[in-house]
Each structure stands twice: as structure tokens, then as C-alpha cells.
Amino acid sequence: MMRLFSLKGRPWKADQEKVVLSAVEVQSLRSEIADLEERESHYKARLEHIDEMLKSSRMSGYLLLRRRWEALPGETLPIDDADVNDWAPRFVVIQGSCIYLYVMATDLSPQDSTFISDVIEVGSLPCVKQEDNETRYSFYILTRTGLKYECSSTSRIQIKSWLAALKIDCKLRPGPGDHSSPE
Secondary structure, eight states: OGGGGOOTTOOOOTTSOOOOOOHHHHHHHHHHHHHHHHHHHHHHHHHHHHHHHHHHOSEEEEEEEEEEEOOOTTSOOOOOOTTOOOOEEEEEEEETTEEEEESSTTOSSOSEEEEGGGEEEEEEEEEEEOTTSOEEEEEEEEETTSEEEEEEESOHHHHHHHHHHHHHHTTOOOOTTOOSSOO
């Protein structure tokens, strides 16, 4: 984009008419150039962040995600909200000792995160056929605070990969009712 404003390589001829700009027009162009340079540096920072995040992450990718609360010992069961369609696409990253949830891969800071050490259980959820006849494969991540992340994708391989990576990183063994491969 900045090459459009570069004077290098512009075919100037001696007989061309010079354009005379007023001080206000020159200041306006300078302001626009400064805004473009600022946007360019912002986008470069975002790209560098994504590049660094992807290089250092154990696993990353887009999944549909929703949050649920499990009943802790002594609490009543939460409201049954299985029919609520509140799945939202999130860019999920396993990096270092955390699981990060970004709204978009280009976001500089995560919307949410949880320590891998807080994960007490990971397992498969039943497959669901969508209205468009697509099968959704799902898994869950349960934390010690009772927060349950339910993650979903139409790719069976993607879900299997996430489950395997989480079980290794969280040092979990397959639990009861875990099918280790989504149906």
C-alpha cells in the first residue's frame, strides 16, 4: 500500500504539469500516510503474534465451543440446557501450561484461558447430527472449578487429535465412559 505513495519509480517528465497542493491538502495527505503506517505496524504486530503463537503452541485450531458448569459436591444440578444452541467458533491454543481461547486467530489477547494443571477430565461427547445432516463430533474439558468446555467440529480426525493432545498434556488416563475415539 505504501508503494502507491512512493515517489521512486514514478515516471516524471520535464514537460509534465506540476501539481500544486495547498497546505491543508499536504497536511491531509501526511495525516493519511501516518494513519496507514500506524495500521501497517498494527497488522505486522498481529501477524508476528500469530506466527510466534503458532510456532510455540502444541496444538491450535478453530473449534466450536460452549461453556457449562458442572455441579460441585454438595451443589444442586445446573439447569438442563442441552437444547440451547450457544456454540461459538473459537481459536483454541495449547501453549506452555495453558489452554487459550481466542475469538479469532488474529486477536492479540485471549478471551479466556485455563491452566492445564486445572484440567481434571477430558473425554468424548456423543456425536450429533445437525439439521444440515452434518455430523458433529465433540469432546469436553472439565476443570477443577467445575467449568466444562464443550468443543465440537465436523472433523472426526480433528477431535481425535485434540483429545490425544489434551490427554498427553494434562497427563490424564482414559476415564470411565470415555470412548477415546468419537463415534
